[in-house]
Amino acid sequence: MSDSTDEVRAYTVRLELVDEPGELLRALHPIADNGGNLLSIFHERGNLTPRGHIPVEVDLEATPERFEEIVDALRDAGINVIQAGTQHYSESLTIVVSGHIVDTDLSHTLSRIQESTDATVTDLSLSAPEGTDDVSSARLRLAAEAGATDATLAAVRDIAHEKDLRLIEPLTAGDAA
Amino acid sequence: MRLAVLGAGAVGSSVAELAADYGHTVTALADSSSAVVDPDGIDVASALESKQTDGVVGTATLDDALDGAYDVLVEATPTTLGDAQPGFGHVRTALERDRHVVLANKGPVAERYADLRELERESDGRVLFEATVGGAMPVLSTIADFDADHITTVRGVLNGTANFILTRMAAEGLDYEHVLAEAQDLGVAEADPTFDVDGTDAALKFVILANVLHGNGREYTLEDAEVEGIEEIPGSALDLATEDGRTVRLIGEVTAAGEVRVGPRLVPANGTLAVTGTNNIVQLETEHAGRLNVSGRGAGGPETATAVLADVGRLDEN
Numbered sequence: 001m002s003d004s005t006d007e008v009r010a011y012t013v014r015l016e017l018v019d020e021p022g023e024l025l026r027a028l029h030p031i032a033d034n035g036g037n038l039l040s041i042f043h044e045r046g047n048l049t050p051r052g053h054i055p056v057e058v059d060l061e062a063t064p065e066r067f068e069e070i071v072d073a074l075r076d077a078g079i080n081v082i083q084a085g086t087q088h089y090s091e092s093l094t095i096v097v098s099g100h101i102v103d104t105d106l107s108h109t110l111s112r113i114q115e116s117t118d119a120t121v122t123d124l125s126l127s128a129p130e131g132t133d134d135v136s137s138a139r140l141r142l143a144a145e146a147g148a149t150d151a152t153l154a155a156v157r158d159i160a161h162e163k164d165l166r167l168i169e170p171l172t173a174g175d176a177a
Numbered sequence: 178m179r180l181a182v183l184g185a186g187a188v189g190s191s192v193a194e195l196a197a198d199y200g201h202t203v204t205a206l207a208d209s210s211s212a213v214v215d216p217d218g219i220d221v222a223s224a225l226e227s228k229q230t231d232g233v234v235g236t237a238t239l240d241d242a243l244d245g246a247y248d249v250l251v252e253a254t255p256t257t258l259g260d261a262q263p264g265f266g267h268v269r270t271a272l273e274r275d276r277h278v279v280l281a282n283k284g285p286v287a288e289r290y291a292d293l294r295e296l297e298r299e300s301d302g303r304v305l306f307e308a309t310v311g312g313a314m315p316v317l318s319t320i321a322d323f324d325a326d327h328i329t330t331v332r333g334v335l336n337g338t339a340n341f342i343l344t345r346m347a348a349e350g351l352d353y354e355h356v357l358a359e360a361q362d363l364g365v366a367e368a369d370p371t372f373d374v375d376g377t378d379a380a381l382k383f384v385i386l387a388n389v390l391h392g393n394g395r396e397y398t399l400e401d402a403e404v405e406g407i408e409e410i411p412g413s414a415l416d417l418a419t420e421d422g423r424t425v426r427l428i429g430e431v432t433a434a435g436e437v438r439v440g441p442r443l444v445p446a447n448g449t450l451a452v453t454g455t456n457n458i459v460q461l462e463t464e465h466a467g468r469l470n471v472s473g474r475g476a477g478g479p480e481t482a483t484a485v486l487a488d489v490g491r492l493d494e495n
C-alpha cells in the first residue's frame with residue numbers, strides 16, 4: 001500500500017534577507033502558498049552574512065515536487081536562497097505515548113527527545129479523556145535524519161521507559177504498510 | 178496414512194473427524210486421561226461421543242496409543258514452555274520408532290528446535306508443523322517453496338484474539354477491559370487470555386518462523402524474543418492513531434538481522450497489515466519476488482486441523 005503522507009519530506013532552506021521590516025513575512029508567503037508546512041524558523045538577528053544580510057534558516061515539510069515549486073517561488077519573489085534542498089530530515093516518524101503524560105511533565109519529555117536524538121518534534125496531539133491527571137495519550141510526529149530512524153526510536157524507547165510511559169512505535173521495517 | 182492423534186480438544190477432535198475426508202485412517206485418539214486404539218481404525222464419532230458423555234475417549238492409555246500402529250503421530254496436546262513436555266516426549270517416542278510427526282503443539286518447535294531436529298536426523302520419520310504458525314494459512318509451506326534463504330524478513334499479525342480486541346477498541350472507542358470482556362463472552366478470548374494479550378502466543382509463532390528462517394545458524398526460543406503485549410492500552414492511544422489515519426496492531430517481526438520482536442505498533446489504518454477481527458496476516462519479504470502476503474484464519478479447530486491434514490498429505494506424497 002502506498003501511503004501518500006510518506007512522500008512528505010522535511011527540508012532546510014537557508015535564506016538571506018535584507019534587514020528591512022516585513023522581509024521575513026514576505027519570505028514565508030511562498031512557502032505556505034505552495035503547500036509547504038513550516039516547521040521552524042531560525043532567525044539569526046545580529047548575525048550578518050559577509051554581504052551584510054541576515055541569514056535565516058527555515059525548516060519545512062513538503063513533497064519533493066512542492067519543494068521545488070517553493071524554491072522557485074522564493075527566487076521569483078526576489079529572495080536570495082543560498083542553500084536549498086539540503087534534505088536535512090528525511091524521515092517522518094509517528095509515535096504514541098500513553099500513561100501519566102502530563103504528571104510526568106510533557107514538555108520535559110519533549111525536550112528530552114529533542115536533546116537525546118537528532119530528531120525534531122514537529123507535531124503533537126494530546127488526548128486526555130479522563131482529565132490530565134489520569135492516563136492520557138499523546139501522538140508525536142518526529143522528523144528524523146535519513147538513516148537515523150532506528151537510533152531515534154531507541155532513544156525514545158529509553159525515555160519512555162525512564163518515565164514509565166507506554167510507547168507504541170511505528171512499524172518502520174522497510175516501507176511496511 | 179494411519180494417524181495417532183494425541184489431544185482430543187478443538188484441534189485433535191477436528192483432525193480425527195476430518196481425517197477420513199482426506200483419505201486417512203485414525204488408529205488412535207488420546208486425551209489427558211484416556212485413549213482409544215484400533216489398528217484397523219477407531220470409530221471416531223463414538224470416541225468423541227464418549228468424551229462428551231463420560232469424559233473419556235476410551236479405555237486404553239496414552240502409552241497404548243504411542244506404541245500402537247500408525248504412520249504419523251499428530252501432536253495436539255497443550256503448548257507448554259521451557260521443556261515443552263509432555264508434547265516433546267511424545268514426539269521423541271514417535272521419531273525413535275521411525276514414525277512421522279505432525280505438530281499443532283508449538284512447544285517443541287518454539288522451545289526445543291535444535292533437540293527436535295537432532296531427533297529427526299536420527300530417525301526415518303519427518304517432522305512437519307504448518308499448523309503451529311497461523312492455523313489454516315500456508316505460511317511454512319510457502320516459505321519452504323520459496324526457500325528460507327531467499328526470504329529476508331517476516332512480519333505480521335498472528336494472534337486473532339489481540340487483533341479482535343484492537344479492532345473493536347478502534348471501531349467503538351471502547352476501552353481495553355470492556356472489549357476483553359466482550360471477546361470472552363463471544364468465545365473469541367479464552368477465560369485466561371494471558372498468552373494472547375501479553376504477546377506470548379504471537380511470539381512463539383515468530384520464534385518458530387525465526388527457527389525456520391535462520392535455524393541453520395542458531396536456535397531461537399521464547400527467551401530470544403522481545404515481547405510486549407496489548408494489555409491496558411488506553412482507548413485514547415487508539416483514538417490518536419485513528420485521527421492520524423493509523424491504527425494499532427500487535428505486530429510480530431523477524432528482522433533481517435534475525436531479531437524477533439512482538440509488540441503493539443502503529444500501522445496505516447487502511448494498510449495491508451491492518452487486518453480486522455480475528456484475521457491473521459503474514460508478510461514475507463522475498464529476495465527476488467517482492468512482498469508476499471498470506472492472510473486468513475489463524476486459529477480454530479477445523480482451520481488448524483486443515484493445516485495438520487495438509488502436512489499429512491505432504492508426508493503421504495513422499
Ligand SMILES: NC(=O)c1ccc[n+]([C@@H]2O[C@H](COP(=O)([O-])OP(=O)(O)OC[C@H]3O[C@@H](n4cnc5c(N)ncnc54)[C@H](OP(=O)(O)O)[C@@H]3O)[C@@H](O)[C@H]2O)c1
Nearest residue numbers: 184185186187188208209253254255256281282476477481
Ligand atoms: N486451537 C487453535 O486454533 C490452535 C491453532 C494452532 C495451534 N494450536 C495448538 O494445538 C494444540 C491443541 O490445541 P487445542 O485448541 O485443541 O487445545 P484444547 O482444546 O485445550 O485441547 C487440548 C487437548 O490435549 C489434551 N491433553 C492435555 N494434557 C495432556 C497430556 N498430558 N497428555 C495427553 N493429552 C493431553 C486435553 O485432554 P482433556 O480433553 O482430557 O483435557 C485436550 O484433549 C495446542 O498445543 C495449541 O497451542 C491450537
